[in-house]
Amino acid sequence: MNLTNWGQTVLFMTGSTGFIGKETVRQLVEKTNIHMLLLVRSEQRARTALESYGVRNFERITFIRGDLSLPGLGLVQADREHIKQASILLHAGGTMDITLERETAEQIFMQGAKEIAQLAEDIQRQRSGGLRHFIHVVGFMSPYGQGVRQGEHMEVSHKGSQESAYEEMKFKADGYIREHAKQHGYPLSVINPSTVVGPRPTGETEQTGGIGILIGAVQRGFMPVVPGGSSYWLPLVENDVVAEILVFLIQDNSPLGGTYPLLARKEESPNMKELLNVITTQLSVPKPAGALPLSWIQRLMSLGGSRISGIPAQSLAFITDRTFPVQETEVLLKRMGRSWPDIREQLPFVIADLDYRLLPKPEEGASPAHYTRSRLGNLAMLGWEGEGEPWVIVHGLLQSADDLLPLGSQLHRLTGNPVWIVDLAGFGRSPVHPEQDAFTGQVQALIDALSEMQAPIKLVGHSVGASVAAAALQLSGRTDCRLALLQPVADNARDGRFKPMLRLPRRVGRVLLRARPRQSWARMFRSSRGDVMEEAGVERLAERVHGYLRSPRIAGAHVDLLRWIHLGHRQTASFWDTYGNVRDMGHEADPLVVWAEKDLDYYFPTRLHTGYQKVDVPYGHYFPVFQFEQTAQILIDWAEGGHMNNKGQESELRYGN
Known part of the structure; x- marks a missing residue:
């Protein structure tokens, strides 16, 4: 060679x-x-x-x-x-x-x-x-x-x-x-x-030993104070910024050499108090109460606190009150024709990514290959590029975008279309939304995300994600989107077991939801075998949900939407009209509703506005996850206009066994 x-x-x-x-x-x-x-x-x-x-x-x-x-x-x-x-x-x-x-x-x-x-x-x-x-x-x-x-x-x-x-x-x-x-x-x-975090736009931070240690401590309730106080800071840089500088230097034909600290000026960066406030806001936990000298915390960690908290004492060395000579770096950036990015814009996505990444997860089989991580508005998303009209899929409760990857992969394989699965705000890898009202915040986040896709799309929602998708489509006023609702959920719950917990203060309800043991989730899934799960699948799902809800951010987002469903925190009388109004807005195709007859937790919304196409399947609530091949085929048939009656007529079709 x-x-x-x-x-x-x-x-x-x-x-x-x-x-x-x-x-x-x-x-x-x-x-x-x-x-x-x-x-x-x-x-x-x-x-x-x-x-x-x-x-x-x-x-x-x-x-x-x-x-x-x-x-x-x-x-x-x-x-x-x-x-x-x-x-x-x-x-x-x-x-x-x-x-x-x-x-x-x-x-x-x-x-x-x-x-x-x-x-x-x-x-x-x-x-x-x-x-x-x-x-x-x-x-x-x-x-x-x-x-x-x-x-x-x-x-x-x-x-x-x-x-x-x-x-x-x-x-x-x-x-x-x-x-x-x-x-x-x-x-x-x-x-x-400096401490390296993930690139824009996703903030995907696979290196969990840096700021991930701090986020993990907040996640577990082991960071009640600000280490060092507001005079200290944790310098951060995205890995794509580091790589961009390296690529520039590699291509430099006449390098001069030098030392380039990759961090912003201290006065232009978030201090430890601001950083902890952003982390606690995103994780939906109380803000730190005061500060402790960094040397005291290091001493506590070395005396055994590290074993309890999981925070290595030496990890605190990256928190500093020093300033660094960045003039040479700024000259280099000027040669590159760029300025130093503000890390504040990226922090919510880094925090959400690490919060989700640090959760315990069961061993899973092989996941679909070659999907990409991206971002739509302020929502994280997974999916595939392709040709033609995109599919956008919104998950339901006890799920994230990852759970619908098999469905998305099947749609992409059979159609070649782009397929994108979004995480609802506060779920999966998406930051929390700023709205006080849970449902309104979710709807607005989806409206903002969809505004970045100007071409026609096929919008699919499952469970409460169907409600979010329908409301977002109605309020956006768009007439270039087709809507498919898989087991839509709003005020049609049969099961009232969550109601006593949901009437308690939000923080208490979240603690109870996080504390619910894996065996309890397994009993709940076992009582609804309509999704044709083997016992191993039930246990794996229970372990997955139990680990997923260890995040206070995700548990809080669940409590908010469960309250919206079970306690009537909405205008129920007009909500179901949303589905029909989508048809009245000038759409050429009727919305699709797929209903699983073996769902024991929700009944079919009888007040649902007419003018939709309905397909019945002999499964349980989570059929888009477990019967993803059949679900994909139903969606493709609907999109292509096959096996459906004339527009404006309810069509009763059956798929499955």
Whole structure:
């Protein structure tokens, strides 16, 4: 393999499957013609990780098997010679685990730094033109960019202890590479990302060890005070911003080198009090009552608080009262033609994503492949691109968009249309809505989301999601949308078991809902076997719902909509007319209503306005989840006009067994 014959810039990169690395590879594939040599422990796992992240083109990617913790990176000689053809080195490798033991941290960070530096030296000495650029990614608390030289005192908390090994070894590696670059005369750019969160627009933050520790503590009720108070802050940066800067530097033909802390100015960023207020608002829990000195909290954690709360004492080191020299970073951003983004706009989505990600989830089978995460308005969504008129699906109670992925996948496979499944506000990965009234807030959030889709759509809602979809379509005044209602729910509940709990204050009702044991959910699902679930399926669903409601945000959103259903917090007399009014607004096709006859919790809304097409199925309430193939076929038949009577007539059809 003679890479020089390609006539391309060649990059050797470590950390390509990490949180920053995957986004960097994706942007390099999409924006450049650079060839990448990626150091990975397993080609198959690396390829799978990159494909899952959205990397589709591997023509300019060569995987090289190796390991940062091994002597010589574990490289065979032939691969070592290939790497020497690279003109740029990007070292972004290393485990994100602040609890690493000292020996492991030293192997990964110090040993890895020495081996990468040796490669840089070999390239600088042997390659024609030398090494064009060495780019090193290391944490923002590293002191070496602040004028501290190798061998001088480092400001690392608990220096020399087992707890500080992660930070200490990363920073020593930074100092070593700086000295090596100076000694051998190659350009070095050091990128110091602050705590990294997910990219726009989704905020998808798979790296849960940063701000995720703080969100998890609030989720479990272990953050009643502000650590350090309002003079402290937790600097944050999105991983796509980090990747954009790395891609710019990789393409720089005449790099000057430098140190670039990736964080906003302290005075332009949320302080710890503001950050905790945003987190508690999104998670629907009380705001912190006062503040405690950070040193006190660290002491409490080291005395056993970490075992109780799950907050490692060393994780608090990322909360700081320091300011950082960002002038060099701002000059770089100016060269790029952009400014530093305000993290406040992204925080609600990061918080919702991590809140959902940190919940316990049962082992599931293989999920549909190649769906993408995106955002519609202020609602998170999952789905697939395609051709033709999009389907937009809204889930019901005890669900999120994930639960309807099999239905969405089937619709996409059979029609080729775009299919998008949204999370209601406060459910799944969507932030809470600001409205006081639960149903009004959900409807407005969906109206705002649908306003971003100007073309005709097919809008499908299940359970209370059907009510939200119908009301949103009516209030938006749109006549270019078709409406399908699967087991619509408003005031048609048979089961009153939730009513006593729902009459209590919201906070109490939410605590009771979160505390409901898994066995109780299993009994409820077992009593309604209309969805033809095996016993293992019942247990898995009960475990899923029990874990899902551990989030105070999601439990609160459920309590709000359950109150709307069971306690009459709405104008019931006019609500059902919504469905008929959709027909009267000038739509050419009648709304579809699919009703599951074995649903024991809800009865068919007899006051439903006429002028719809009705299909009966012999299942239970959750048929769109469990009988997704039949549900997809019903929806396709309706969309294509097949098996349906004339417009304006109620059609009684039966699908299933």
